[in-house]
Amino acid sequence: MINNLLRKLKKAPWVVAQPLTKKPNNPQSVISDLFVWRCNQDWNTYFELLDLASLFGDEGQHQVGIVFFDNNGENFHQKSIELSGLYRQVLDIYKVLSTLKQLPSDYGTFCIFHKKIPNSVLKLQSFIAERGYVSYQYKNAPLRSYVHGNLDAIDDGLALLSGSSFLNRQYNLQYLLEMDRVYEIALVNTSSKNKKVEFKVVDFNDSVLMEKCITLKPKQVFILPIKDVPNPGQLVIKSKIIMARPVVFCFDNDKMDVFHG
Amino acid sequence: MSYFPILKAPYCTGSTTLYNFSPNNWELVDKCEQTVSLTYIKDDLWYSVALEKLAYQDYKVVKHNDISDLIPDGALALLSLSKEELPRTSEELPVLNCSHTYVPMSRATLGLKSSFTTTVYQGEINPFPSQASLLTFSPFLQFGSGVENYVLLMNLEKLPESRKVVVEIYDAHSKELKKIQSAYSNQINIISLNDMGFNEQSLPVIICREMASIPLYFSSYKCGEILSLEHTHPPASLVVHGNRFGAQKQIKEYWFAQLKK
Numbered sequence: 001m002i003n004n005l006l007r008k009l010k011k012a013p014w015v016v017a018q019p020l021t022k023k024p025n026n027p028q029s030v031i032s033d034l035f036v037w038r039c040n041q042d043w044n045t046y047f048e049l050l051d052l053a054s055l056f057g058d059e060g061q062h063q064v065g066i067v068f069f070d071n072n073g074e075n076f077h078q079k080s081i082e083l084s085g086l087y088r089q090v091l092d093i094y095k096v097l098s099t100l101k102q103l104p105s106d107y108g109t110f111c112i113f114h115k116k117i118p119n120s121v122l123k124l125q126s127f128i129a130e131r132g133y134v135s136y137q138y139k140n141a142p143l144r145s146y147v148h149g150n151l152d153a154i155d156d157g158l159a160l161l162s163g164s165s166f167l168n169r170q171y172n173l174q175y176l177l178e179m180d181r182v183y184e185i186a187l188v189n190t191s192s193k194n195k196k197v198e199f200k201v202v203d204f205n206d207s208v209l210m211e212k213c214i215t216l217k218p219k220q221v222f223i224l225p226i227k228d229v230p231n232p233g234q235l236v237i238k239s240k241i242i243m244a245r246p247v248v249f250c251f252d253n254d255k256m257d258v259f260h261g
Numbered sequence: 262m263s264y265f266p267i268l269k270a271p272y273c274t275g276s277t278t279l280y281n282f283s284p285n286n287w288e289l290v291d292k293c294e295q296t297v298s299l300t301y302i303k304d305d306l307w308y309s310v311a312l313e314k315l316a317y318q319d320y321k322v323v324k325h326n327d328i329s330d331l332i333p334d335g336a337l338a339l340l341s342l343s344k345e346e347l348p349r350t351s352e353e354l355p356v357l358n359c360s361h362t363y364v365p366m367s368r369a370t371l372g373l374k375s376s377f378t379t380t381v382y383q384g385e386i387n388p389f390p391s392q393a394s395l396l397t398f399s400p401f402l403q404f405g406s407g408v409e410n411y412v413l414l415m416n417l418e419k420l421p422e423s424r425k426v427v428v429e430i431y432d433a434h435s436k437e438l439k440k441i442q443s444a445y446s447n448q449i450n451i452i453s454l455n456d457m458g459f460n461e462q463s464l465p466v467i468i469c470r471e472m473a474s475i476p477l478y479f480s481s482y483k484c485g486e487i488l489s490l491e492h493t494h495p496p497a498s499l500v501v502h503g504n505r506f507g508a509q510k511q512i513k514e515y516w517f518a519q520l521k522k
Contacts, residue, residue: 023502050464087463124507126500133400142408142487143480145380174369174383204318204320255487260383
C-alpha cells in the first residue's frame with residue numbers, strides 16, 4: 001500500500017492537470033486529428049473519407065469541412081465536401097489543392113470536421129472524432145502506404161486539444177533504425193503553445209548518432225530526415241508534448257512504408 | 262502486458278522486433294533484464310519456451326524462420342517479454358509479469374518481409390473475451406494490375422483452443438453479402454478480398470458475430486514487389502470522451518441487425 005502511494009506521488013508531476021486530450025467547451029464540437037499532407041513531384045496524399053454519421057445509421061446527405069495548414073501551421077485553404085454515404089470516397093489532396101495558384105509549401109497538416117453529429121453520439125456525451133486513414137503515394141508507386149490517425153488534436157473551432165506537460169518528457173520510439181535505410185520522421189504540435197523539441201538518435205551503446213533541436217508552432221509539422229546511421233539506433237524525442245508520437249516514413253530505395261510510432 | 266505476434270501474409274515471412282526499454286521516461290518501470298518467450302498452442306495447451314534473456318535497453322529481432330521448428334505448422338507464434346520465465350505449459354494464456362506503460366503502450370515492430378521489401382506497423386495483442394465480436398469497415402483496398410488485397414484477422418483468447426467461427430463480408434452500401442469464410446481463434450486468418458466484385462467505390466464491411474480480431478489490411482503488388490499494411494481502429498475510436506463503448510455497442514448492434522446472411 002505504501003509502495004502504491006509512493007508510485008502515485010512520483011507520477012503526480014507528470015499527470016496532474018496534464019490531460020492527453022482536453023474536452024472541447026462546446027458539447028456539439030467535432031474533433032479531428034491533424035494529419036500530415038505531402039504534395040510535390042515525388043509525393044501525393046490521399047484521405048479515406050468515411051461518412052461517420054451514416055455509419056451510425058443517420059440517413060441523408062452529409063458534408064465535411066477540410067482545413068489545410070502550411071509547413072508553419074498557418075491556415076491557407078479550406079473547403080466543404082459532400083460525402084458519398086456508404087460508398088468509399090478517396091480524397092486526392094493534390095486535386096483538392098490544385099485549385100490554388102501556388103502551394104505555400106509542399107507539406108503541412110490538415111483536419112477534417114464532420115458536420116453531422118449522430119444523435120446517439122450526443123446522447124452519450126461523446127464527440128465525433130476523425131482519426132481515419134491517410135495514404136501516401138511516393139514516386140507514382142502502384143501501391144499507396146497507409147497510416148491511421150492517432151490523436152484527438154483539434155476541434156471545429158480550430159482550438160487545439162492536446163495538453164502540455166510541465167516537465168520535459170521523452171518519447172522513446174520503439175523502432176529499430178537500420179543502417180541501410182533512410183527515414184523521415186514527421187512530428188506535429190497539436191497543442192496551443194510553441195514547443196521546443198529535441199530529436200536524438202542514439203545507438204544501443206548510448207552513443208549519440210544525431211541531434212536536432214527545433215521549435216514547433218501550434219499545428220506545425222516538422223519532418224526530420226535520418227540517413228546514414230553508422231549503427232542500428234533508436235529515436236528519442238524530448239519535449240513538453242504529452243504524446244510526441246511521430247509518423248515514420250521509411251525508405252528502401254524508391255519504396256516507401258509509412259507507420260505510426 | 263501484451264503479447265507480440267509474428268505476422269504472416271501471402272508472399273511474406275513475419276519478423277517481430279522486441280524492445281526492452283520503456284517508450285517514455287515518466288511511467289515507472291523496472292529497468293531490468295527480461296526473458297524473451299515464445300508461446301503457442303499444442304495439444305490443447307499453451308506452451309511457452311524461453312528463447313533468451315534480453316538486457317535492459319536492448320532489442321531482439323525474431324524471424325519466423327528462427328522459431329518455425331519450435332512450433333506446430335501454422336500455429337500462431339506469440340512473443341513476449343517478462344521478468345520471470347513462463348510456465349512450460351498452461352491451460353490459460355500466461356499473464357505476463359512485466360513493466361507496462363499506457364501513454365504510449367509498449368509496442369513491438371511487427372513486420373512482413375517479401376523477397377523485395379518490408380512493411381511494418383507498431384503493434385501488440387492482448388487476449389480478447391471469447392464472446393466479443395468484430396466490425397470493421399475497410400477503405401484500404403487498392404486496385405490495378407498485379408495488385409492483391411487481403412484482410413488478416415488476428416485473434417488471441419485466453420483458452421488454448423481453435424474455435425471455428427464465421428466471417429461475413431458485405432458491401433456497406435448495398436448490404437450485399439459478398440463472401441462467407443471460416444476463421445479460427447488464436448490464429449492469423451488470411452482472407453482474400455480479391456475477385457469479390459469490389460471496386461474503387463465499394464466500402465467493404467467485415468463482421469464476425471462470434472469473435473473479435475485485430476483487422477490488418479494487406480496489399481501486395483506483383484507478388485510482394487511492393488507491400489502495404491495497416492489496421493482499422495475499433496468502432497469506439499470513432500468518438501472520444503463520454504461513453505465511447507456505448508457508441509461502439511450501438512454501431513455494432515446497428516450493423517449486425519442490418520447485415521443478414
